[in-house]
Amino acid sequence: MRKKRILFCSEATFLNTGYATYTREILNYLHSTGKYELAEMSSYGQRNDPRAKDIPWGYYGIAPNTDCEPKASQQEVDAYHSSGTNQFGEWIFEHVCLDFMPDIVCDIRDFWMLEFAERSPFRRLFKWCIMPTVDARPQARQWVASYAGADACLTYSDWAGGVLEDQSGGGINYLGSAPPSAHPAYHPVEDKAAHKKRFGLDPDCKIIGTVMRxxxxxxxxxLFEAFRKFLDNTARKDVYLYCHTSYPDLGWDIPELLQQHNLSSYVLFTYICPETKKPFPSLFKGAVIQSPFTGKWGATLSNVKNGVSYEDLSSIVNLFDLYTQYANCEGFGLPYVEAAACGVPVCGTDYSAMESEIRKLEGFPIKPKALYKELETGCLRAVPDNELAAKYFESFLSKGEEQRAEEGKRTRKNFEKHFQWHMSGKKWEDYFDSVDIPDISQTWCAPPDISEPAPKPELPPNASAVDLSRFLIAEVLRDPSRLDTFLESRMTRDLTYRSATSSTGGMYFNESSAAFDGLNTRSNFDFNMAYDNMVHQRNRINQWEQKRIETMHQRGILQR
Structure with missing residues (x-):
């Protein structure tokens, strides 16, 4: 019996992004079983990227070769940049499928990064197992409809699973959560006071820390307001807020916030020496400061392009006495787990995935003061209770050294109990082993699904939007499986209103991609436009189905 072929769509596993790390660790686990034929389709990796040479499974780089040989043609580069979703793999997905012929396709990313697989002409030929990032509620109806169309769905947190099960009415085949773990470099230090002293800090000082972009x-x-309230309430001079973050960036004006809350002497940041690459904590002295290691100017705050190693970030987190994640939502919030791995107690906003993490780690949930509905996504976002946070900071730091140390040990044990790579890998393995794979004659060598779209009819004056939508799907797209789905509902609405949301690449199917592109615009829409969209999709299916049969013939898998 042949091995099951499993394709993971994610970011290149030689990178250190969140998606890349998760995919690398899960593929490492699956590879160690020897049970599967594996491959990755990798965003931000080039077609012949030399960084992929040591990957022990199949590799399909999504980006064209611009930095390695053979160089991509200008036409290929232009095609790649023609749509925002191509960076996630849409432009090469069918090519990869024909080469690898996956039994199961997996994706662990945001909706607009993964939804192209649902629209693929080859969707009926593979099982689709996804783990979307769910960072707020409610999820958009289109997202939930797509997740319900997957063969299986995992989540990063138990909270996310509850949201999806509730909104889908149990229509999603939900398998449970499979959260990420921390890198092995994250572990407690034996003597926190001595560790602080090595970094040039007062060994008796107390630090509330965060790692947030x-x-x-x-x-x-x-967070700055809550910390200011804490200082005002306690009059303590021995407590610092430590922010491992970046500036300048596309977010908040850090110097202005420091000045506004009179915190310039109480907030530490991570700077990095450009020559030694070593990090060092410092009060804010500007975006560029002098390095204590070389005496030269040029040290900058840590950022995505100039970050620190896992080992160095572990050393920074181990400076913290308490970790806090002050965000209005999180798809997961890996720094919680990294802090817990270092034996640092945690607290944070009691909303989204953070609800699950805080409770599993037995941290302190800071109840939001309110939730507000975001215009762009329709999701609820948290407004934190800064008074409550300030009171908890005071309560935690008033505890004795021994009591805080015990909380740190308990936090570490909870990390070991709930957040381990082998546990999450087993969740994926169990699903893959449960799937019965049909004979190739029923999948990649199945008879082609080629149909001609119905001619455009003369419309009767009283034709309803419902009837027109059903005709377009059943007779033009020639895909009855799309009847009674979100696509039919949306097309009926848009034909009724004679207006539609602009979408990425002109693809009518994905209305939410407009939010990804920042193109929240409306355009005219009528039966003729809907007909042309369905004809385009049907012709695309026909072309790829013909290509599939030709490819199977060329390989000798399918006899003429």
Whole structure:
């Protein structure tokens, strides 16, 4: 019996992004079983990327070769940049499928990064197992409809699973959560006071720390306000807030926040020496400062392009006495788990995936003061309670050294109990082993699904939008499986209103991609436009189905 072929769509596993790390660890686990034939289709990796040479499974780089040989043609580069979703793999997905012929396709990313697989002409030929990021509620109806169309669905958190099960009315084949773990470099230090002293800090000082990128949903203004309230309430001079973040960035104006809350002497940041690459903590002294290692100017705050190693970030987190994640939502919130791995107690916003993490780690949930509905996504976002946070900071730091140390040990044990790679890998393995794979004659060598779209009819004056939508799907797209789905509902609505949301690449199917592109615009829509869209999709299916049969003939898998 042949091995099952499993294709993971994600970011290149030689990168250190969140998606890349998760995919690398799960593929490493699956590869160690020896049971599967594996491959990755990788965003931000080039077709012949030399960084992929040591990957022990199949590799399909999504980006064209611009930095390695053979160089891509200008036509190929232009095609790649013609649509925002191509960076996620849409432009080569069918090519990869024909080469690898997967039994199961997996994706662990945001909706607009993964939804192209649902629209693929080859969707009926593979099982689709997804783990979408669910960072807020409610999820958009289109997202939930797509997740319900997958053969199986996991989530990063138990909270996310509850949201999807509730909104889908049990229509999603939900398998449970399979959260990420921390890198092995994250572990407790034996002597925290001595560790602080090695970094040039007062060994007796106390530190509330956070690791958050400087972006809109990371609520630095509220965190600074809560910390200011704590200082005012306690009059303590021995407590610092430590922010491992970036500036300048596309988020908050850090110097302005420091000045506004009079915190310039109480907030530490991570700077990195450009020559030694070593990090060092410092009060904010500007975007570029002098390195203590070389005496030269040029040290900058840590950022995505100039980050620190896992080992160095573990050393930074181990400076913290308490970790806090002050965000209005999180798809997961890996720094919680990394802090827990270091034996640092945690607290944070009691909303979204953070609800699950905080409780599993037995941390302190800071109840939001309110939730507000975001215009762009329709999702609820948290407004933190800064008074409550300030009171908890005071309560935690008033505990004795021994009691805080015990909480740290308990946090580490909870990390070991709930957040381990082998446990999450087993969740994927169990699903793959449960899937019965049909004979190839029923999948990649199945008879082609080629149909001619019905001619455009003369419309009767009283034709209803419902009837027109059903005709377009059943007779033009020639895909009855799309009847009674979100596509039919949306087309009926748009034909009724004679207006539709603009979408990425002109693809009518994905209305939510407009949010990804920032193109929240409306355009005219009528039966003629809907007909042309369905004809385009039907012709695309026909072309790829013909290509599939030709490819199977060329390989000798299918006899003429």
């Amino acid at each position: 400087n972006q809109r949903r990371k609520l630095y203004p509220d």
